[in-house]
Amino acid sequence: MQEGTMELMWRTSPMSGGNAHYVEALYEQYLVDPNAVPDEWRNYFDRLPHPDGSPAQDVPLGPIRDQFYQFGKRRLNGHAGTVETSGENKKQVKVLQLINAYRFRGHQQADIDPLNLRARVEVPDLELSFHQLTNADLDTPFQTGSLFLGKDVAPLKEIVEVLEKTYCRSIGCEFMHIVDTEEKRWLQQRFESVRSKPKFSKEVRRHVLERLTAAEGLENYLASKYPGTKRFGLEGGESFIPMMDEVIQRAGGYGTKEVVIGMAHRGRLNLLINILGKSPSELIEEFDGKKVNEQGSGDVKYHQGFSSNVMTPGGEVHLALAFNPSHLEIVAPVVEGSVRARQDRRDDTDGTKVLPISIHGDASMAGQGVVMETLQMSQTRAYRTGGTLHVVINNQVGFTTSHPLDTRSTEYCTDIAKMIQAPIFHVNGDDPDAVLHATQVAVDYRHQFKRDVVIDLVCYRRRGHNEADEPSGTQPMMYEKIKKHKSSREIYARRLVKEGLVSEDDTKEMMEKYRDDLQAGNHVANALVKEPNTSLFVNWTPYLGHEWTGDADTSIDMKRMQQLAARMCTIPDGIQVQRQVAKIYEDRRKMQAGGMAVNWGFAETLAYATLLDQGHGVRITGQDVGRGTFSHRHAVVHNQKDGSTYVPLEHIAEDQPRFTIHDSFLSEEAVLAFEYGYATTTPKALVIWEAQFGDFANGAQVVIDQFISSGESKWGRLCGLTMLLPHGYEGQGPEHSSARLERYLQLCAEHNMQVCVPTTPAQIFHLLRRQVIRPLRKPLIVMSPKSLLRHKEAVSSLEELANGKFQMVLADQGKLEAEKVKRVVLCAGKVYYDLAAYRAENERDDTAIVRIEQLYPFPKEELYEALKEYTNLEQVVWCQEEPLNQGAWYQSQHHMRVVADMLKNGMGRELKFAGRPASAAPAAGYMSVHTEQQRQLVNDAFNA
Numbered sequence: 024m025q026e027g028t029m030e031l032m033w034r035t036s037p038m039s040g041g042n043a044h045y046v047e048a049l050y051e052q053y054l055v056d057p058n059a060v061p062d063e064w065r066n067y068f069d070r071l072p073h074p075d076g077s078p079a080q081d082v083p084l085g086p087i088r089d090q091f092y093q094f095g096k097r098r099l100n101g102h103a104g105t106v107e108t109s110g111e112n113k114k115q116v117k118v119l120q121l122i123n124a125y126r127f128r129g130h131q132q133a134d135i136d137p138l139n140l141r142a143r144v145e146v147p148d149l150e151l152s153f154h155q156l157t158n159a160d161l162d163t164p165f166q167t168g169s170l171f172l173g174k175d176v177a178p179l180k181e182i183v184e185v186l187e188k189t190y191c192r193s194i195g196c197e198f199m200h201i202v203d204t205e206e207k208r209w210l211q212q213r214f215e216s217v218r219s220k221p222k223f224s225k226e227v228r229r230h231v232l233e234r235l236t237a238a239e240g241l242e243n244y245l246a247s248k249y250p251g252t253k254r255f256g257l258e259g260g261e262s263f264i265p266m267m268d269e270v271i272q273r274a275g276g277y278g279t280k281e282v283v284i285g286m287a288h289r290g291r292l293n294l295l296i297n298i299l300g301k302s303p304s305e306l307i308e309e310f311d312g313k314k315v316n317e318q319g320s321g322d323v324k325y326h327q328g329f330s331s332n333v334m335t336p337g338g339e340v341h342l343a344l345a346f347n348p349s350h351l352e353i354v355a356p357v358v359e360g361s362v363r364a365r366q367d368r369r370d371d372t373d374g375t376k377v378l379p380i381s382i383h384g385d386a387s388m389a390g391q392g393v394v395m396e397t398l399q400m401s402q403t404r405a406y407r408t409g410g411t412l413h414v415v416i417n418n419q420v421g422f423t424t425s426h427p428l429d430t431r432s433t434e435y436c437t438d439i440a441k442m443i444q445a446p447i448f449h450v451n452g453d454d455p456d457a458v459l460h461a462t463q464v465a466v467d468y469r470h471q472f473k474r475d476v477v478i479d480l481v482c483y484r485r486r487g488h489n490e491a492d493e494p495s496g497t498q499p500m501m502y503e504k505i506k507k508h509k510s511s512r513e514i515y516a517r518r519l520v521k522e523g524l525v526s527e528d529d530t531k532e533m534m535e536k537y538r539d540d541l542q543a544g545n546h547v548a549n550a551l552v553k554e555p556n557t558s559l560f561v562n563w564t565p566y567l568g569h570e571w572t573g574d575a576d577t578s579i580d581m582k583r584m585q586q587l588a589a590r591m592c593t594i595p596d597g598i599q600v601q602r603q604v605a606k607i608y609e610d611r612r613k614m615q616a617g618g619m620a621v622n623w624g625f626a627e628t629l630a631y632a633t634l635l636d637q638g639h640g641v642r643i644t645g646q647d648v649g650r651g652t653f654s655h656r657h658a659v660v661h662n663q664k665d666g667s668t669y670v671p672l673e674h675i676a677e678d679q680p681r682f683t684i685h686d687s688f689l690s691e692e693a694v695l696a697f698e699y700g701y702a703t704t705t706p707k708a709l710v711i712w713e714a715q716f717g718d719f720a721n722g723a724q725v726v727i728d729q730f731i732s733s734g735e736s737k738w739g740r741l742c743g744l745t746m747l748l749p750h751g752y753e754g755q756g757p758e759h760s761s762a763r764l765e766r767y768l769q770l771c772a773e774h775n776m777q778v779c780v781p782t783t784p785a786q787i788f789h790l791l792r793r794q795v796i797r798p799l800r801k802p803l804i805v806m807s808p809k810s811l812l813r814h815k816e817a818v819s820s821l822e823e824l825a826n827g828k829f830q831m832v833l834a835d836q837g838k839l840e841a842e843k844v845k846r847v848v849l850c851a852g853k854v855y856y857d858l859a860a861y862r863a864e865n866e867r868d869d870t871a872i873v874r875i876e877q878l879y880p881f882p883k884e885e886l887y888e889a890l891k892e893y894t895n896l897e898q899v900v901w902c903q904e905e906p907l908n909q910g911a912w913y914q915s916q917h918h919m920r921v922v923a924d925m926l927k928n929g930m931g932r933e934l935k936f937a938g939r940p941a942s943a944a945p946a947a948g949y950m951s952v953h954t955e956q957q958r959q960l961v962n963d964a965f966n967a
C-alpha cells in the first residue's frame with residue numbers, strides 16, 4: 024500500500040470514523056502476529072516505528088504515524104512489558120493468540136445446554152497444540168496481555184484455566200464481531216475479571232430462588248387446577264422470571280421510568296402474574312371463561328397486554344406489556360414505536376428513561392424476516408430507541424421442528440443480531456447465577472453504549488407446544504431426557520442447600536407460601552405498587568368512549584391561516600434551494616397571498632402547520648416522505664451549497680410541538696408496525712406512514728390485519744394512525760396503480776377504521792385536520808393521489824380551507840337542472856376528473872357526478888342528501904378505474920343500493936357497474952391497453 028493512499032484513507036471520513044477501530048484492531052493483531060494481517064497492511068505496519076523501540080523505516084512523520092505509535096505504546100503499557108515476536112519468546116505470541124481464540128470461539132465449547140443435546144463442535148483453536156504450545160509449557164510464566172486476569176504475568180496453566188472458566192462454562196459470549204474496541208474491552212473486562220461467575224450475596228441468591236419458586240409455582244398451580252388447558256407454560260425456562268425481575272430492578276436503578284415489553288405466548292401468563300403483578304384471581308376468572316372486554320371480540324388470555332407500576336431502587340417504574348397477536352415477532356417493532364413515542368414525550372434523547380424489551384422464541388428469531396427489519400432500524404434516526412434488550416426463550420424446538428438440519432442455516436438462532444454488532448450471551452437456563460450475571464452485563468451494556476444486546480436463555484420446553492400437545496410423538500429423544508430432568512428450581516435449591524445458604528425446610532416453605540398466596544388471590548409480584556403514579560403514562564381518558572362521527576370543526580381563522588402559510592413558505596437566506604424546489608415554494612407564496620389557486624402540496628403542508636400551531640405534534644415517515652414520491656411535498660429543503668437540510672415546519676412557532684419527518688429505510692412491515700406502536704401511544708399527535716406506492720403496503724399486511732384493523736376490537740387499544748397510499752390508474756402498470764383498496768374495505772366493520780379517497784386540496788386539508796381535532800381515534804386509510812397532485816382542476820381556494828370541512832360526499836359541482844338529470848354516476852378518486860371532462864366535452868347535462876370521498880364508514884345520509892333532488896332518475900352507475908373484482912364495487916355496492924333504494928323510484932336494483940373487466944393483475948402493463956380501458960369505462964359510465 025502506498026503511503027499516500029494510507030494518509031488519504033485516514034483523513035477521509037470512513038477511515039477516521041468507525042473504521043479507525045478496524046485499523047487499530049488490525050494493528051493490535053499485527054503486534055501479536057505480523058503474519059495474521061493482510062500483506063499490504065503488514066508492509067505498512069512494518070515501516071512504522073515499532074512501539075518496543077525498533078526504528079521507523081520509511082514512513083514520514085505525521086499524524087497517522089503518531090496515531091499508530093501512541094496506540095502501540097498504549098497497548099504495550101497495558102501489557103506492562105515487551106511482547107517479543109522472535110527467538111525463544113515466540114511462544115509468548117502464541118499465548119496471546121490462544122487468549123484471543125477463547126474470546127472468539129470459547130462459546131462453542133461452553134456448557135450452555137441444560138439437556139446436553141447440543142452437539143459441541145471441535146474447536147482446534149482452543150487446543151494448545153494448535154498454537155504450537157504443549158503441556159510442557161503449562162508451568163512457564165507468560166505475559167497475560169489484555170486478559171483481565173489481575174496480574175501481568177501468569178503460568179500458562181492459570182491463563183488457560185481463567186479462559187476456560189470465563190468462556191466455556193455456563194455463559195457462551197459472542198462479542199468479537201463488534202468493531203468498536205472500547206465496547207469489546209468493556210465486555211472482556213466484565214466477563215474475564217470475574218471468570219463469568221461473580222460472587223453473589225446470600226440475599227441475592229435467596230431472592231433468585233424465591234423468584235424461581237414463583238415461576239415454577241404458578242405453572243404447577245395452573246397445571247393442577249386446569250390440566251390440559253392451553254396456557255403455553257414456562258416450564259423448562261423458569262430462569263426467565265428472575266432474569267426479568269433483575270432487568271427491571273437494575274434498569275430502574277439507572278433512572279429508567281418506563282419499560283415496554285413485547286412477548287409471544289410462551290411464559291406470558293407467568294410474566295403477567297409474577298413480574299407485572301396481574302391479580303391471580305383475575306387470571307383464574309379468565310381461565311373460567313370470563314370476558315375481559317365487554318366490547319369487541321376480545322382475545323385469548325395469552326395475548327393480553329397489561330400495565331402496572333413497580334418499585335425499584337431508582338423509584339417507581341411503569342411497565343407495559345404490549346398486546347400481541349399470534350404472528351410471532353411482529354410485536355417487536357410495535358414495541359419500538361411505543362418506546363420511541365414515550366421517549367419523545369419525555370425528551371429522552373438517549374433512551375435512558377424508557378427501555379424496550381423484546382422477548383423472542385428461538386425458532387421465530389431465526390425464521391421471521393421482521394426480526395431483521397427491526398434490528399436494522401435500531402440505530403437509525405427515525406427509529407432508534409437507545410438499544411433494545413432482546414431475550415430469547417430458547418427451548419430448542421420450534422413447534423415440532425428441532426432437527427438442526429431443519430431449524431436454520433445459522434449456528435445460533437441469534438446470529439442475525441450480529442448484523443448490528445449486538446453482543447450475544449448464550450446462557451444455560453439451569454444455572455440461575457450465570458443467568459443473573461449475563462442479565463446484569465446486558466443491562467449495563469445497554470445503559471453504557473445505548474445499543475441492542477441479546478440474552479439467549481438456553482432452556483427447554485417441559486411440555487408440548489401447548490398443554491394439550493404430546494411432544495414425544497415428534498421429539499422422542501429430547502422428551503426422554505426431559506422426563507428425567509430436574510427443574511431449574513430444584514437444581515438451584517439443591518445447590519443452595521449444599522452451600523449452606525438455605526435449608527431444605529426454607530425451600531419447602533417458599534413453595535408453600537407462594538401456593539398459599541396464589542390460592543388466596545394475593546398479588547405475587549414482589550415489587551408491585553398498589554397505588555401507581557399515573558403521571559408516568561399518558562392519560563387516554565379524553566379519547567375514550569366516543570361514538571363514530573364524521574363531523575369536526577376543522578375551520579380556521581383566515582388571518583391566522585395565512586400567517587402560518589407564510590411561515591411554512593419561509594426559507595432563511597443562505598440556504599441555496601434547488602431550482603424546481605424554489606419554484607414550488609415560490610408558487611406556495613403566491614397561494615398564501617391568494618394570487619394562485621391552492622394545490623395539494625400547499626394544502627397538505629398547511630394542514631400540518633395549522634395542527635402544529637394548535638398543539639398537535641406531527642410525525643411522518645415512509646420511504647420518500649421528505650420530498651414526496653411525486654415531488655409534491657418538499658417538506659425538507661436540501662441546501663445545494665453544503666447538503667444540509669432545513670425543515671420549515673419545524674419553525675412554525677417558538678413553543679410548537681415536535682414535527683418529525685424521516686425518509687425511512689426500505690422496509691414496510693417493521694416501519695408500519697413501529698408507527699402503529701407510536702400512534703397507539705401518542706393520542707394527541709398526527710402520525711402518518713406514507714407508502715411509496717400504495718401496493719407496497721402489502722409487505723406489511725400482517726400489521727394491517729393483526730393490529731390496525733382489529734386492535735381496538737381485540738384489545739380496546741385506540742389508534743389514530745394515518746396511512747397515505749398513492750393510488751390511481753395512470754398507465755404505470757400492475758405494480759404502481761393500485762393500493763388494493765378492496766383489501767382495506769374487506770377489513771372494515773364495526774366502524775373500526777376510515778377509508779377515504781379525497782380528490783381536492785381542501786379535502787385533504789380537512790381530512791388530516793379532522794383526524795386529530797376530533798377526540799375520536801380511528802385508523803385512517805387514505806387512497807392518495809399521484810397525477811392529481813398537479814391536475815389543473817384539482818385545486819381549491821383559501822376560503823375552502825379556512826371555512827370548509829371534510830365532506831364525506833361531494834355532490835355534483837355542475838350547474839345542472841335537477842329534474843333533467845336521468846343518470847347519476849357515483850365514483851371515488853381520480854376518475855372523477857376524467858368523468859367531468861367527458862361530460863363537459865359531450866355536454867351531458869342529463870348526468871350528475873357524485874363523489875364518495877369516504878367509503879367507510881359509508882356516508883349513507885350524506886349520499887342520500889346529494890342524490891335526493893334528482894327525482895327523475897333512470898340510472899345509477901358506480902364507476903371505478905379498478906377491475907370488477909377489485910376497488911370498491913364488491914365491498915361497497917350494498918351500501919350504495921340501500922341509498923339508491925331510499926330515492927323516489929327505489930333505484931337500488933338499477934345500480935350498474937362501469938369499470939375495467941375482472942383481472943388477475945391490478946392493472947395492464949401496456950399504456951395503450953390502459954388508455955383504451957380508461958376511455959371505455961368512462962364511456963360506459965355515461966352510455967351503458
Ligand code: AMP
Nearest residue numbers: 330342343560561563703739740741742
Ligand atoms: P401504557 O402506558 O401502555 O401502559 O398505558 C397506560 C394506560 O393507558 C393503559 O392501561 C390504558 O388504560 C391506557 N391506554 C394506553 N394506550 C391506549 C390506547 N391505545 N387506547 C386506549 N387506552 C390506552
